[in-house]
Amino acid sequence: MDQYPDHIKSAPSSDYDRVRQGIKQGFGVGLKTQHYAEIIKSKPPLEFFEVHAENYMGAGGAPHAYLERIAQDYPISVHGVGLSIGGEKPLNELHLQRLKGVVERYQPVLFSEHLAWSSHEPIYYNDLLPLPYTEATLARVVEHIDEVQNVVGRQMLLENPSTYVLFSESTMSETVFLREVAKRSGCGLLLDVNNIFVSCSNSGTDAHSYVDAFPLEFVGEVHLGGHTPDEDEYGNPLLIDSHDREVIDPVWHLYGYAIARMGLRPTLIEWDNDVPEFAKLMGEAVLAQKMCETSLADATR
Amino acid sequence: MPRPTVHSRFAAALLEEVSAVPSGVVGRNGQISARRFGVYRNNVMASLIDALASNFPMVAQLLGAEFFRAMAAEFVRGEPPRQPVLSEYGERLPAFMSGFPPLAEYSYIADVARLEWAWLQAYHSADWPVLQSEKLAALAPEKLMGAKLSFLPSCRLVELRYEVAAICFGSGGHDCAVAELDARAGDAGKVNDRSQFCVLARPQLHVRCAVVDEGTYFFLRQLKRGNSLSQAGEAALATFKGFDLSASLTAGLQSGAVSDVHEG
Structure with missing residues (x-):
């Protein structure tokens, strides 16, 4: 098609078939518009790219032209941020249909959403808001995931959230809640290691114990990202999940700890704000790979 | 009348100009922390203002960051998004601006x-x-x-x-x-x-x-x-x-x- 700039027209890579097979391991980064041209031109050695579904819900134009081109070379992971699975009200039907549309269009190898809510009828808040963990919220989350998996027609992964507060009405831990969700709904889980570190630091609990309690057998993908350190008014740590910088050492080690326990999983670097040059993002993916090699070698020693 | 759920209390406090921490929302050790709840309030408002700045970059540039953010915050409180695709948020901003007194001369x-x-x-x-x-x-x-x-x-x-x-x-x-x-x-x-x-x-x-x-x-x-x-x-x-x-x-x-x- 003559409507594409030259670099979009460059030939797809020869191992195109790889794209259509699922992935069980490998390293990817979040796809940012700033990096489109470089990725198409330089074909970096990554296994997959992840996109936020909501950024590709328009009908056409440049976003789809670029993503379709990149999807010829790489498997795509679709990560929804707006479905509000942890919400109290029914899912937004129109939005679920649009999400289904993105999944049908890009046939992603991974498909995920969050254990959080972002809408409370009629308002959309654009943040991943926390929910209490009770029998009532558990039943509702399972019901919502059933609906998503039925409508979209495939399994989804549910991501553990980063949280800044707790709820006095919660009757179970997050790891128990996630295990029950996965068992009852048949969904997989997305283990966000930075979120574990952030939430555990914020709630004053131990991150390694969280990993120990996590139902690792359901994990289909791992996320890593950076966070911003702060303090609350009592002088306690208040870490904010900002995705605007490098992964810090304690999070790398926690990642190694999880990998040693569950084995390799597709791992994604998230960097959504103050997006750096592509090389820097790539460097984080290389570090993830090294951490995996080290921790698996240690685990088998 | 049933007591509002924690979702409703949480949601209601997100966009208010001033709000208390919703009951039932606690920090570590059960402490009530306005700073912690404030992270959510700030994320919501800042990210929605950023979405408007991204959809209206020239307006943001002409008005300057400080003015634009103050104006956008008023708009967000009055007309928050109703669906999650933010490239479709802000249709009513031009009309809001036409009726925004500080912009009367512009x-x-x-x-x-x-x-x-x-x-x-x-x-x-x-x-x-x-x-x-x-x-x-x-x-x-x-x-x-x-x-x-x-x-x-x-x-x-x-x-x-x-x-x-x-x-x-x-x-x-x-x-x-x-x-x-x-x-x-x-x-x-x-x-x-x-x-x-x-x-x-x-x-x-x-x-x-x-x-x-x-x-x-x-x-x-x-x-x-x-x-x-x-x-x-x-x-x-x-x-x-x-x-x-x-x-x-x-x-x-x-x-x-x-x-x-x-x-x-």
């Missing part, structure tokens, strides 16, 4: 917002082929006047009170070429208090903005409503003395907004 900036919104719609609209000139040329001359035109899904006809197309698109904040198809087009960098008529369309990946004269604009609107060339031409001629159908049709085609021609 009302041209609401026109910039109108144009930026039209650009955003064109940018994300469905891909569609442009009319090939051969197809029009192949039409028998006697059939031309009875023909109707269809337009690209990206086509937006925008009437502005001020000549702001060059200001909006001239400095590269948007990927948008401006074509001055109007003999008396405005000067770049200068706001004339004079209406301007724009045809936006995305014939390929790039949005284009054609500035046309009022007669052409009127004529294209008639065509877009499904009138034939002769119907639209007669209506234009009745309203605009000296309307030149051939010149206006050429300008319409040059705008890249026409997708097809259909025999009447």
Whole structure:
């Protein structure tokens, strides 16, 4: 098609078939518009790219032209941020249909959403808001995931959230809640290691114990990202999940700890704000790979 | 009445200018922490303002960050998004700006917002082929006047009170070429208090903005409503003395907004 700039027209890579097979391991980064041209031109050695579904819900134009081109070379992971699975009200039907549309269009190898809510009828808040963990919220989350998996027609992964507060009405831990969700709904889980570190630091609990309690057998993908350190008014740590910088050492080690326990999983670097040059993002993916090699070698020693 | 759920209490406190931590929401050791709950309040407001700044970059630039963020916060509180696709948030910002007292002396900036919104719609609209000139040329001359035109899904006809197309698109904040198809087009960098008529369309990946004269604009609107060339031409001629159908049709085609021609 003559409507594409030259670099979009460059030939797809020869191992195109790889794209259509699922992935069980490998390293990817979040796809940012700033990096489109470089990725198409330089074909970096990554296994997959992840996109936020909501950024590709328009009908056409440049976003789809670029993503379709990149999807010829790489498997795509679709990560929804707006479905509000942890919400109290029914899912937004129109939005679920649009999400289904993105999944049908890009046939992603991974498909995920969050254990959080972002809408409370009629308002959309654009943040991943926390929910209490009770029998009532558990039943509702399972019901919502059933609906998503039925409508979209495939399994989804549910991501553990980063949280800044707790709820006095919660009757179970997050790891128990996630295990029950996965068992009852048949969904997989997305283990966000930075979120574990952030939430555990914020709630004053131990991150390694969280990993120990996590139902690792359901994990289909791992996320890593950076966070911003702060303090609350009592002088306690208040870490904010900002995705605007490098992964810090304690999070790398926690990642190694999880990998040693569950084995390799597709791992994604998230960097959504103050997006750096592509090389820097790539460097984080290389570090993830090294951490995996080290921790698996240690685990088998 | 049942007690509001924690979701409702949480949600209600997110967009209030001042709010207490909702009951049942605690920090570590059960402490009530306004700083912790404040992270959510801040994320919600800051991210929605950022979304508006991303959808209206030239408005944000013209107003400056401080003014824009204060104005956007008021807009967000009054008209928060109703669905999760934020590239579709802000349709009502131009109207809000027109009624925003601190902007009374800068009302041209609401026109910039109108144009930026039209650009955003064109940018994300469905891909569609442009009319090939051969197809029009192949039409028998006697059939031309009875023909109707269809337009690209990206086509937006925008009437502005001020000549702001060059200001909006001239400095590269948007990927948008401006074509001055109007003999008396405005000067770049200068706001004339004079209406301007724009045809936006995305014939390929790039949005284009054609500035046309009022007669052409009127004529294209008639065509877009499904009138034939002769119907639209007669209506234009009745309203605009000296309307030149051939010149206006050429300008319409040059705008890249026409997708097809259909025999009447």
